[in-house]
Each structure stands twice: as structure tokens, then as C-alpha cells.
Amino acid sequence: xxxxxxxxxxxxxxxxxxxxxxxxxxxxxxxxxxxxxxxxxxxxxxxxxxxxxxxxxxxxxxxxxxxxxxxxxxxxxxxxxxxxxxxxxxxxxxxxxxxxxxxxxxxxxxxxxxxxxxxxxxxxxxxxxxxxxxxxxxxxxxxxxxxxxxxxxxxxxxxxxxxxxxxxxxxxxxxxxxxxxxxxxxxxxxxxxxxxxxxxxxxxxxxxxxxxxxxxxxxxxxxxxxxxxxxxxxxxxxxxxxxxxxxxxxxxxxxxxxxxxxxxxxxxxxxxxxxxxxxxxxxxxxxxxxxxxxxxxxxxxxxxxxxxxxxxxxxx
Amino acid sequence: xxxxxxxxxxxxxxxxxxxxxxxxxxxxxxxxxxxxxxxxxxxxxxxxxxxxxxxxxxxxxxxxxxxxxxxxxxxxxxxxxxxxxxxxxxxxxxxxxxxxxxxxxxxxxxxxxxxxxxxxxxxxxxxxxxxxxxxxxxxxxxxxxxxxxxxxxxxxxxxxxxxxxxxxxxxxxxxxxxxxxxxxxxxxxxxxxxxxxxxxxxxxxxxxxxxxxxxxxxxxxxxxxxxxxxxxxxxxxxxxxxxxxxxxxxxxxxxxxxxxxxxxxxxxxxxxxxxxxxxxxxxxxxxxxxxxx
Numbered sequence: 368x369x370x371x372x373x374x375x376x377x378x379x380x381x382x383x384x385x386x387x388x389x390x391x392x393x394x395x396x397x398x399x400x401x402x403x404x405x406x407x408x409x410x411x412x413x414x415x416x417x418x419x420x421x422x423x424x425x426x427x428x429x430x431x432x433x434x435x436x437x438x439x440x441x442x443x444x445x446x447x448x449x450x451x452x453x454x455x456x457x458x459x460x461x462x463x464x465x466x467x468x469x470x471x472x473x474x475x476x477x478x479x480x481x482x483x484x485x486x487x488x489x490x491x492x493x494x495x496x497x498x499x500x501x502x503x504x505x506x507x508x509x510x511x512x513x514x515x516x517x518x519x520x521x522x523x524x525x526x527x528x529x530x531x532x533x534x535x536x537x538x539x540x541x542x543x544x545x546x547x548x549x550x551x552x553x554x555x556x557x558x559x560x561x562x563x564x565x566x567x568x569x570x571x572x573x574x575x576x577x578x579x580x581x582x583x584x585x586x587x588x589x590x591x592x593x594x595x596x597x598x599x600x601x602x603x604x605x606x607x608x609x610x611x612x613x614x615x616x617x618x619x620x621x622x623x624x625x626x627x628x629x630x631x632x633x634x635x636x637x638x639x640x641x642x643x644x645x646x647x648x649x650x651x652x653x654x655x656x657x658x659x660x661x662x663x664x665x666x667x668x669x670x671x672x673x674x675x676x677x678x679x680x681x682x683x
Numbered sequence: 684x685x686x687x688x689x690x691x692x693x694x695x696x697x698x699x700x701x702x703x704x705x706x707x708x709x710x711x712x713x714x715x716x717x718x719x720x721x722x723x724x725x726x727x728x729x730x731x732x733x734x735x736x737x738x739x740x741x742x743x744x745x746x747x748x749x750x751x752x753x754x755x756x757x758x759x760x761x762x763x764x765x766x767x768x769x770x771x772x773x774x775x776x777x778x779x780x781x782x783x784x785x786x787x788x789x790x791x792x793x794x795x796x797x798x799x800x801x802x803x804x805x806x807x808x809x810x811x812x813x814x815x816x817x818x819x820x821x822x823x824x825x826x827x828x829x830x831x832x833x834x835x836x837x838x839x840x841x842x843x844x845x846x847x848x849x850x851x852x853x854x855x856x857x858x859x860x861x862x863x864x865x866x867x868x869x870x871x872x873x874x875x876x877x878x879x880x881x882x883x884x885x886x887x888x889x890x891x892x893x894x895x896x897x898x899x900x901x902x903x904x905x906x907x908x909x910x911x912x913x914x915x916x917x918x919x920x921x922x923x924x925x926x927x928x929x930x931x932x933x934x935x936x937x938x939x940x941x942x943x944x945x946x947x948x949x950x951x952x953x954x955x956x957x958x959x960x961x962x963x964x965x966x967x968x969x970x971x972x973x974x975x976x
Contacts, residue, residue, distance in 0.1 A: 378813070385817030396833040508958035510909050512916050513950035516936050524940045531939075619824030623913055627936060637825065638917055641832040653829045657820040 371672055375665055386657045387439065390650050391432050397646070400424070405448055405646060444654065445647030447640070454651035457636060464534060465632035468555060468624070469617050471548055475556030476563055476613075481606070483560070484567020488575060489594055499564060506561025511620050515554045515627035522550060532629035551628045555620045559613045566609045570602035577601075604671065611667035618656050705894065708970040715966025721959040725952075729775040736769035740926045749942040759944035762934060770926040771948050777927040778956060781842050781911030781920070782904040788846025789853050790900060794889075796850075797857025802865060802884050811854065818851040827910055831919040838911075838927070841920040845910045849903055856899050860892035867891075894971040898964055905960035912953050928953050 397404050402418035419425060423434045438445070444454035487499035523531035530547050537544040574580060575598050583597045584590075622634035629635075633652065640648035699707075709715055728735060737757075744764035752759040758767035800811035818826070830844035864870065865888055873887045914920035915929025923930055928949040935946035 378816075381813040382816040382820060385814050386820055389817055389821070390829075393829055393833050396830070398835075504958060504961060508905070508954055508961050510912055510932075510950065510953050510957070512913065513932055513946070513953060516932060516939060516946045517950065519936075520939050520943050520946065524943070615822035615825075619822045622824060622828065623916065626917060637828060641828060641917075641919065646833065649829050649832050653821055653825055656822055656825055657817075660820045660822065 375668060379661055379665060382661060387436050390654050391435050393650060394646060404644060444651035447645050447648050449643040449645045454647050457648060458651060458655055461633045461636045464630060465621050465634060468548060468551055468621060468632060471552035472555035472617060475553055476559035480560035480563025481567050483564040485571055485599060487568045488571030503561040503564045506557050511554045511558060512623040512627050514557060515624060518550050534630045551624045551630060555624045558620060559616055562613055563606060563610055566606045570605050571598060574598045574602040608667045608671045611663055614660055614663050705970040709966055712966045714962050718959040718962035721955055722963060725775050725779060725956050728772055729779045732773050732776060736772040738766035738769040740769040740773040741924050749938060752944055758948045761945050762938055767945060767948055770931060771952055773926040774928045774931060777838055777921045778908050778911060782908040784842045785845035785849060785907040786900050786903045789849040789903060793850045793853025794857050797854040798861055798884055801858040801861025815851040815854045823848050824910060824913060827914060828919060831914055836919045836922060838921040841911055841914045845907050856895060857892060860895055861888055864888050864891045898968045898971060901960055901964035901967055905957045908957050
């Protein structure tokens with residue numbers, strides 16, 4: 368286990384280094400003097416001089432990178448020029464909202480995706496299988512911001528059942544919170560459900576033709592027990608691991624979903640930062656998502672390693 | 684040619700190229716063929732937009748603000764009286780252009796870099812692979828938003844941002860395919876007869892990794908169309924008043940309670956075009972799959 372962990376960490380460290388270079392490099396795309404642009408529309412010479420000094424803009428590029436990376440390692444992601452707050456503080460402030468949205472979306476995606484995948488595999492080539500595949504294609508092809516608008520049209524404008532936008536903290540009013548979050552969570556979960564359905568179907572089809580499933584059937588076990596206890600348990604491991612890779616889709620989707628439903632989360636933070644030319648916030652958000660993605664992948668790999676005895680034996 | 688030779692030639696079946704066989708298999712897939720027809724329909728719409736669109740997509744009319752669909756305006760009008768159908772037709776150009784140009788950028792950079800990593804191996808491969816991992820660690824749309832933000836909002840910059848963000852997928856795919864192909868007997872044979880490394884890579888390896896690249900490119904066009912619409916929706920792609928499906932949806936969401944038709948058609952168009960590219964990509968993958976032979 369320790370060997371495997373060390374091996375994975377050895378590949379992650381250079382990746383994290385390149386992520387930091389990539390994100391630092393974004394700033395170099397700005398045309399002209401970055402301090403002029405970062406100073407905002409007023410372009411106060413004092414602010415520009417301060418930024419020059421703070422960002423070490425008079426130093427060579429590699430030295431500037433070292434200063435920046437050193438700050439990042441100490442938790443200093445810079446300061447928002449618009450809100451005048453440390454970027455890390457802003458991200459920590461917005462994160463719980465996005466996490467709640469993401470959590471609800473995952474619950475919806477797992478429920479729909481895995482159920483549809485099982486039904487599709489068990490009833491292969493039937494109308495159910497066909498319907499599940501159509502659902503997957505629909506989920507993969509529908510832009511989630513459009514789906515959000517259409518759901519607002521149906522459930523808020525036409526039926527008046529759910530609020531069209533806004534956010535209420537679950538600690539203030541849980542019912543109002545769920546009413547505001549159910550539509551965005553469904554919109555976000557829809558595309559991931561489609562991917563999970565495809566993974567589950569393919570894993571279930573493989574497992575259902577395995578010898579131990581044939582043996583379970585030959586023993587005369589009830590088909591439901593065979594499918595849910597013997598097949599699904601083994602099919603779910605790769606599905607969950609592959610599902611972890613959908614974290615990127617989840618965050619990208621959250622940017623758009625939060626925009627459609629006016630939810631003050633992580634996604635809205637980056638979009639507002641883009642329009643306010645608050646580049647430190649943009650860099651901070653990208654850095655945090657990339658680090659979270661790498662960490663989550665590592666955790667998924669470790670989980671897969673722990674539940675897969677064959678892999679454990681290879682690296683023992 | 685003697686009669687005997689002609690008879691023998693006639694009895695030996697002509698060798699059909701693998702590419703032709705794959706196209707034959709694709710042609711037998713009804714879903715993929717319908718998808719292809721839809722893609723061709725949108726391409727024609729984009730090319731002939733000036734002739735097909737009933738009105739100027741930028742022409743405003745204060746007497747026709749937010750009018751529901753009628754015989755004069757089949758898809759209705761928007762918040763400043765522009766014809767929605769005409770804007771949807773012209774918007775096809777931005778979407779298709781973004782899909783094709785972005786994926787071309789990804790292919791232009793991704794394939795040579797992947798070829799280099801897979802063929803040369805060693806520290807070059809390790810370096811390229813870690814850089815690819817770093818780019819893949821940044822969620823596709825978030826990276827595209829960040830790039831578009833730093834480059835500045837415009838359709839061209841959105842296409843560049845999407846193209847760069849999708850490049851690592853092609854690097855990884857090309858590298859994986861090269862690793863498989865470079866140990867094949869015919870590559871060994873090409874090496875044995877004294878071909879240069881560059882010639883082997885370009886003449887013997889590259890042509891044999893094209894099918895998976897075509898499949899991935901088709902699916903990537905679908906993703907790029909959604910990404911362009913998303914960036915335009917956020918205000919980072921096509922700039923108003925130029926028509927684009929994403930920016931039309933951005934405006935439409937503000938009028939959803941009294942002009943829902945503004946939101947329906949741009950969304951349906953994105954869905955149909957993306958679905959068609961996805962179906963076509965799936966069809967091509969099956970058609971190129973050797974197990975289907």
C-alpha cells in the first residue's frame with residue numbers, strides 16, 4: 368500500500384508543478400503591463416506602482432514564478448482587486464454552497480445513472496435498454512444551461528412550484544433551501560447520470576457473463592439477488608472510480624448552473640471575477656479546482672486499490 | 684493479358700481498403716446516417732444563411748418587440764424585435780465554426796506532440812505526459828473560461844481557448860495509439876529496410892492511428908459546440924449583436940416569463956447538432972472497430 372501511495376505521489380508532484388506553471392502562465396497572456404490591467408479602470412499610478420512591487424513585475428519571469436509559487440504554498444493566492452479580500456477567503460466562503468449543489472447533483476446522478484444502467488444491462492436489447500441509451504445520449508447532448516432555462520419555464524413560470532432563482536442557507540430554512548436547489552441539482556446531475564449509466568451498463572454486462580454469476584444462477588438463487596448482490600457489488604467498483612473522474616464535469620457544470628439559477632457559489636465567483644477583471648480570483652479558482660481534481664483522483668485510485676485484491680497483490 | 688490470366692484476375696476478389704469497409708459499415712447504421720444528414724443540413728444552413736434567413740439577423744423593429752411566433756416570424760422575435768429564426772440560422776455559423784476550428788487547433792498541436800511522446804519515449808514522453816496530466820487536471824470549461832478571460836472575450840479567442848483546453852485529450856490518445864502501433868511487424872520491417880525515424884513516424888505510424896483520431900475529433904466537435912455556446916452564454920464568446928446560440932440563450936433567460944420562444948429554438952438547435960455529432964462519433968467508433976468485421 369505504502370509503495371503504491373509513494374509511486375502515485377511521485378507522479379502527482381510533477382503534475383502539480385506543471386499545473387502551477389500553467390496557472391501562473393495565464394497571467395502572461397494579458398496584453399501589455401499586467402499591473403495596468405490588474406489595477407482596474409481607474410489605473411491609479413499608486414496602485415500600479417504597488418502592484419509592480421507586490422507582483423515583482425520588474426523581476427525576471429522565473430523569479431516571479433518562484434515568488435508566486437512560494438506564496439501559494441503558504442496559502443496566499445493573492446487578493447481580489449474588486450472585493451479587497453484574500454482570494455482564499457473568498458473561495459472558502461463560496462465553497463459550501465457549491466459543495467451542497469454538487470452533493471445533491473451526485474445523489475441524483477447516482478440514483479438515475481446506476482438504476483438506468485442496471486435496467487439497461489439486465490434487459491439488454493429490450494425497449495428498456497433502448498430507452499436508457501436514448502436517455503444517456505440526451506444527457507450527454509443537452510447543454511445544461513438550456514435545460515435549466517427550460518425547467519425554470521416549466522416548474523417556476525408555468526406551474527409556479529419552485530423558485531426560479533436565489534439561494535437560502537439550509538441552516539436558515541431547510542425546506543426553502545431544497546426547493547431552491549432541486550432544479551439546479553437535477554440540471555447538474557443529468558449529464559453525469561448519463562455517463563454513469565453508460566459505465567454501469569458496460570460493467571454490469573461484463574459481470575453478468577462472469578462464471579460466479581452463472582454459478583449463482585445455477586444454485587437457483589432468485590434473479591434479483593443475483594443481480595443486486597452478486598453482480599452489482601462487483602460492477603460498482605469501476606463505476607465509482609470512473610465516476611470520480613466526472614468531478615471536472617461537475618465543476619464546469621456548476622459554473623453554468625449557478626449562473627442560470629443565480630446561486631452565489633464557486634462557479635458564480637469565477638464568472639463575476641472574469642467580468643470584473645479580477646484575475647487573481649480566476650487563477651485561484653482554477654488552482655483550487657485542479658488541486659481538488661488531482662486529490663480526488665488519488666483518493667479514487669487508493670479506494671480502487673483497497674477494494675481490488677489483484678492490484679494489492681501486484682504492488683505488495 | 685492472356686485469357687487464363689484474365690480469368691484468374693476475375694475470380695480473385697478485389698481487396699477493399701479498411702477505410703472503405705468502415706464507411707460501408709457506417710452506411711448500414713441508420714442512427715449514424717440520420718445524424719450525418721442532420722449535420723449536413725446544419726452545414727448547408729450555415730453556408731447558405733444569407734439566402735435562407737428570412738430577415739437580416741441584426742435588423743431591429745420596435746413595432747415587433749417580443750412577438751410570439753406568427754406566419755411572418757416563424758420562431759417569434761426577440762427583445763429588440765429581431766427575427767429569432769434568422770438569428771438561429773446565422774448562429775449556426777458561429778457554432779459550426781467554433782466546433783471545427785477548435786478541434787482543428789487541438790489536432791494541430793495534440794497529434795504531433797502525442798506522436799513525439801509515444802514515438803521517442805523516455806524523458807520526452809515523461810515530460811509531455813506530466814504536462815498533459817496538468818492540463819487535464821483543470822476542468823475543461825473552467826480552463827477555457829480562464830483562457831478566454833485572459834485572452835479577452837471574442838469568438839476567435841473562445842475558439843483558441845476551447846482548442847487549447849481540448850488539446851491534451853488528443854495528445855493522450857495519439858500517444859496511446861502510437862505505443863500500440865510502433866511495435867507492429869510492419870513498423871519493425873520499415874525500420875529494418877533503413878527508413879529514417881521521421882519517415883517511419885509520418886508514413887507508417889501516423890496513417891495507422893487515424894481512425895481513433897477521427898472518432899475522437901467527431902465527439903470533440905460536439906463538446907466544442909457546447910463549450911462555445913457556454914462561453915457565449917457567459918458573455919465570453921461571440922459578442923452581441925452578432926448572432927450565436929449561446930448568447931441568444933443568455934438574453935432569453937431574462938425574458939423567460941413573457942417570451943419563452945426566445946429560449947426554445949437556440950437550445951433545440953444546440954441539442955440537435957450536438958446529438959448528431961455524438962451519434963456520428965458513436966457510429967464511426969463502431970464502424971472502425973475491428974471486432975465488427
